[in-house]
Amino acid sequence: MKLKALKERYGLDRFFLGERTVDGKPLTLNQRRIFILPTKRGLGFGLLILLLALIAFVYNNNLAYMLAFLLGSIFFITILHTYKSLAGLTIQEGQANPVFAGEAAGFGVHIDNPTSVERQYVQVKLKTVENFNLKANSKAHLTLYDLTQKRGWHPAGTVTVFSTYPLGLFRAWSPIRFNGKALVYPKPANQEIPFPETGSTQNQQGRFKKGGDEFYGLQGYQPGDPIKHLHWKAYAKGLGLFTKQYGGESSAEIWLDYGQAPGHSLEERLSHLCRWVVDAEQAGVSYGFILPGLRLEPGYGPAHYRKCLEALALF
Amino acid sequence: MATNPAHNKEILIFLLSSIGLIVLPHVYHLHWGVFGYFCFLLAWRFVGIWKPERLPTFPVILLLIVSGMAILYVQHRGFLGRDGGTSLFVIALGLKLMEIKTERDLYLINYLAFIVAASQFLYEQSILMAAYILFVTCVLLAVLVYINSYVAQTSVALKKAAVIIAQAVPMAIVVFILFPRVEAPRWLLFNDDHQAKMGLSDSMEPGSITDLGMSDELVFRVKFAGAIPPAKQRYWRGPVLTQTNGKKWTQASDLSYQKYLDKLTYMGTPYQYTLLMEPQEKNWVFALDMPADYPKPLERNANYQLLTSDNLDKRSEFKLVSYPTYNTGYLTKTEFKDARHLPGEPSENIKQLVAQLHGFDSPPDVFINQLLNHFREEDFHYTLTPPLMEENPIETFLFETRYGFCSHYASAFVYLMRVANIPARVVTGYQGGEWNAVGNFLEIKQADAHAWAEVWLDKQGWVRFDPTAAIAPERIEKNIDIARLVPGGLISYAAPSAGAQATFDFLKKARQLWSNVDYNWQRWVINYNNTNQASFLSSFGIADFKTMVYWMMGIVGIITAILSLFLLYRRPKPTDPVLIVYNRFLKKIAKAGLTKKPGEGARDFAERIKSKLLSQAATIEQITDAFIDQRYGRNPTGRGLIELNRLIILLKL
Secondary structure (H helix, E strand, O other): OHHHHHHHHHOHHHHHOOEEOOOOOOEEOOOOOOEEEEOHHHHHHHHHHHHHHHHHHHHOOHHHHHHHHHHHHHHHHHHHHHHHOOOOOEEEEEEEOOEEOOOEEEEEEEEEEOOOOOEEEEEEEOOOEEEEEEOOOEEEEEEEEEEOOOOEEEEEEEEEEEEOOOOOOEEEEEEEEEEEEEEEEOOOOOOOOOOOOOOOOOOOOOOOOOOOOEEEEEEEOOOOOOHHHEOHHHHHOOOOOEEEEEEOOOOOEEEEEHHHOOOOOHHHHHHHHHHHHHHHHHHOOEEEEEEOOEEEEEEOOHHHHHHHHHHHHHO | OOOOHHHOHHHHHHHHHHHHHHHHHHHHOOOHHHHHHHHHHHHHHHHHHHOHHHOOOHHHHHHHHHHHHHHHHHHHOOOOHHHHHHHHHHHHHHHHHOOOOOHHHHHHHHHHHHHHHHHHHOOOOOHHHHHHHHHHHHHHHHHHHHHOOOOOOHHHHHHHHHHHHHHHHHHHHHHHHHOOOOOOOHHHOOOOOOOOOOOOOOEEOHHHOOOOOOOOOEEEEEEEEOOOOOHHHOEEEEEEEEEEOOOOEEEOOOOHHHHHOOOOEEEOOOEEEEEEEOOOOOOEEOEEOOEEEOOOOEEEOOOOOEEEOOOOOOOEEEEEEEOOEEEOOOOOHHHHHHOOOOOOOOOHHHHHHHHHOOOOOOOHHHHHHHHHHHHHHOOOEEOOOOOOOOOOHHHHHHHHHOEEOHHHHHHHHHHHHHHOOOOEEEEEEEEOOEEEOOOOEEEEEHHHEEEEEEEEEOOOEEEEEOHHHHOOHHHEOOOOOOOOOOOOOOOOOOOOOHHHHHHHHHHHHHHHHHHHHHHHHHHHHHOOOHHHHHHHHHOOOOOOHHHHHHHHHHHHHHHHHHHHHHHHOOOOOOOOHHHHHHHHHHHHHHHOOOOOOOOOOHHHHHHHHHOOOHHHHHHHHHHHHHHHHHHHOOOOOHHHHHHHHHHHHHOOO
């Protein structure tokens, strides 16, 4: 047990892959988690010091020696300063929002500076680099993006927090392995294809009507109401959230069936099915959803929409 | 900076200004061609900040490089040595300015600038220069801070750089003291063409000088261990001029009679002192008349002048012992011949004067007194701006102009002695010096340069006479401050008014204080070499190389530990009591299985849990309101906090 803990503690993967976060709890960056090495510019600075010392030696010049020693001390002290630019920060994983394949998945990161030291130019890297400045006792929330390709779960991977402040001679970094993963929906097919005929499964001869456009009143907002039907003007006036009700909506009901989706492969079919779900939700039609082994009764609204897409992502 | 810092205007202005500052003092050191070329490039780059399209294209840069190399070649025939190397780096820095594309270029320029900064020290090592370079170092570091900052502000960057430097200084000083100094091997020393340095020359031609420059430049300093010689005895011996053609006086060409010299005998109390010479072109060491003990590389020539075989182009220190009274004993044949040599038959006027002063018919000492009286009683004047005396300068001086400075008097005196068949010669060197009461040392400046006479007298050997001292005090031109020039104490002015005197005293005091600082700077910083280091460190029991390195690492380690503690120790955060109380509330709610998500506001959290804990909804609302009011409100009160606490205690789940 102990050995395992030790192994974990000094394992090389902590260096290369980073520290694992546990249950999304905040991790404090400390001497165990911060690594520090000179940058290329730092090595160049070392060469400069050597050159100055050489000049001092050749000309037996004490002030040139002094300058070389001063720069040497500065080089040395910068290690502490660069370390200090990360030490004490706490990093916590945030939410990852689902995306369609091909889009960039965003992973939230909460960075808290509970110390009284202002942090200059801290950088956080996943695939792209984000940078920020953190005042004493303040927090920052960032979203890091990573491009997705396949549907399913997309793990966040290793997030690296780093800084070269103040002189750029050293780079302090702390790799943290995030547990979070983003759900990736299939990529909706590009071409628009008509919804499948639904007569076979439903007796009711649903006449597809693309969205009702007959406005008949307002109703208090209920979670799940389509956002585009919100009465923004009323909201802006401070009257609260209302949803505009349109007539004719409930009359349409379709079934989106995997069996009816065109395509030669599983992915192609899922892609088309996904497209249908997106279109149906946009149209505000009540839609049922059928995958092999899964059947969702017709409905609409974000919750239903999400359920369908999740099923597609994880199929 | 997220965007490319090489295109950031503020960074460029900041960097270019600091580059200008770094190179600026070289205006005194470099050839105007090199300096002008650099200024041209810097100005061009400055224009390029606002008009990037005006920056040189690649072929033009190539042309600039070629012309830069050409200037370098024409000026220095290469880039070895101090001047050539400095010019090379300055030109390279200027050329690199033309090509700033990435952050890397900014760093390269910054590093080059540090090398140029170090090259300033090869020319000047004063405190002021050190302070200036320290300041510029701060600016250069601030540029780096600026590049690595999120929101860049010049003042913030400068402050950060200053803090880093301040923290680095103690460590640098420790390393400076303990870093083993090894003298560079000879082959590494590049020979430089010597810069013209002010100083005594090895010849003198008083008749051709109409304006004697008075330079306040320091020549050497003397620190006495024990007794200090009175002002009258402070004659610092330099070249002895024996040969003359009637106009020009030069050193004897043949000094081989040294082996026949009589044994010197010393009398009186010896003076022990340390001589700290400023860089010299010549290898002369100006010892107090008469040097008896001198350390190894020093030698005393046939004219009792101290010479060193080492280069004096750096500050050097010598421990010497001199005796104020001495007897040089008998005169060698060569000396006798040389010291009586006349360039030609003296004129009738001269012969008449010597006869009149009993030069031919009385013992030498009588004639000498007569002559000194003659200078005193006749209408002779002391001036630094004598008339030109091209033909027969001595005769013209003695009978016509009668205006002159020490060289005129010394040469005329020696000439007349020789006419009277008395061996005599001119000795040049320095006389007097200003006592620095703060640092307890004597400062001798170029303005203290002096010439006096030496006469060989039977049973006494060479005896010093200073004819300049014989001039009547009121005949000294008062518009020049030459109090130091003539033997101390013999000439005095009417005292100035009391107020002026006080100001003068204050200024003098301030100047002496500064001189003292400068003296110690030169002694302990500039002149801290391997010998100094060894003797200084051995007083702490640090004798060898290994112990030195151990001590260095040990002290640097201790400083690092202190700095780390100072920089990285975090005091437990003083938490807002409101937050402590609120956390109790969160804990209570957590028991019900509801936790506040990170980033979730207190209000949102309350809304979320109210629906789950309907029975306590009102209390939760109250607590949340009170908390927000206390934490974010304008005027939190102690009572509000107590109320919040009470509400939380009352909360029952």
